Amino acid sequence: MTDLDVAVGLHDPAGKLLVDRIGADATVVAIGSAEADALGVVPASVVGAGAGRLYDAASLRRLHDMLAHDRHEPPARAFPVTMLRGDGSRIELMAIAVRGGTPDRPVLDVFKAPGPDGGEFLDLAESNEIMRAIIQKAREAIWCIRYDRPVDVTVSTDEIVDQIFEHPSVWCMCNTAMARAYDLDDETDLNGRNVRFHWPRNAVNEAFIREVIANGFQVEGAISEDYRRDGTPVLMENDVRAHIADGRLHRLWGTLREVKPGGFEVRRERSDYAALAFELLP
Structure with missing residues (x-):
């Protein structure tokens, strides 16, 4: 279990949330166990690598934009995201990204609901306090x-x-x-x-x-x-x-x-x- 799993697990005891943390240089700082399993990747193989290992080009551009975003803007943003599985296939999800860190070294915690179509997103948002709060605060x-x-x-x-x-x-x-x-x-x-x-x-x-x-x-x-x-x-x-x-x-x-x-x-x-x-x- 990673430190990210522990932090998310305080609000998600069932372990359903898919989550990763992206650093200021758009590298993968951490990846949750549930997300690694869903994508079929070994956490150690992606931590430290570019976020392009996990996200397609359009999603990556959105993450870059958020990392460069003015810190005075609302910190939580929602957007459709396309993730890349280890076998090269794709998975479409709704993501909620929350900006943290410092103004000079921001990080993004990117939360996704499981399911190949994001179909569990609403149910999870309604039953999970962190997702419910984030989705309602999303701009x-x-x-x-x-x-x-x-x-x-x-x-x-x-x-x-x-x-x-x-x-x-x-x-x-x-x-x-x-x-x-x-x-x-x-x-x-x-x-x-x-x-x-x-x-x-x-x-x-x-x-x-x-x-x-x-x-x-x-x-x-x-x-x-x-x-x-x-x-x-x-x-x-x-x-x-x-x-x-x-x-x-x-x-x-x-x-x-x-x-x-x-x-x-x-x-x-x-x-x-x-x-x-x-x-x-x-």
Whole structure:
């Protein structure tokens, strides 16, 4: 058992949390036993190595950004993360990263829930005091759309788009920040409710879903058009992941943030979709 296991175990006696600590130079300072087992790696083989041994390039960029982040900003951040198993396969999870250490030598404790799709994240967050506190304090708006009738992703793109908007779906795993993005009081006004009022089918959102599909259901900064409680449309930038099993989409999930006027920079790899989103606005 590592020192990190001992610290986390005070709040997680069942040992379900996956956790690692990343140092200021983006090296792995420590890794919990549960995470090492889930990834199929030996702790001694990754401690001291670059965090790229555990995270894909997009996730690594996010960790670098957090390590360089202004210490006066909220210390806890949530984001979808892709981790790398020892055999080269990937695992999609929701992560909560908490910045600590000193201003000159920051560290990140990165918590993840187990399960190949992050499906246990909500249950764990509700039953575990450290995860519950962190997710509610997270600045990022966390969302998940659960499909009561899974979407067949083996068919054509047009058919996938139709199913995504036509199959019954509800919000789940939304936090308070997500509710506030829609001018709602708290997450109870979203979780368990139909997604269509706040995220309807329209030209912008069809373009958003096509971008998600084109990128293998793993995309950063995809633009959607959401609606606040009073019906006001607002553009949101989303980092998206998905739970797909046996050719069926069960959940779309991720984080979002509002696109502020004049504050959006089109990244080259998604310029066509982002430009289309703005052109399709009424």
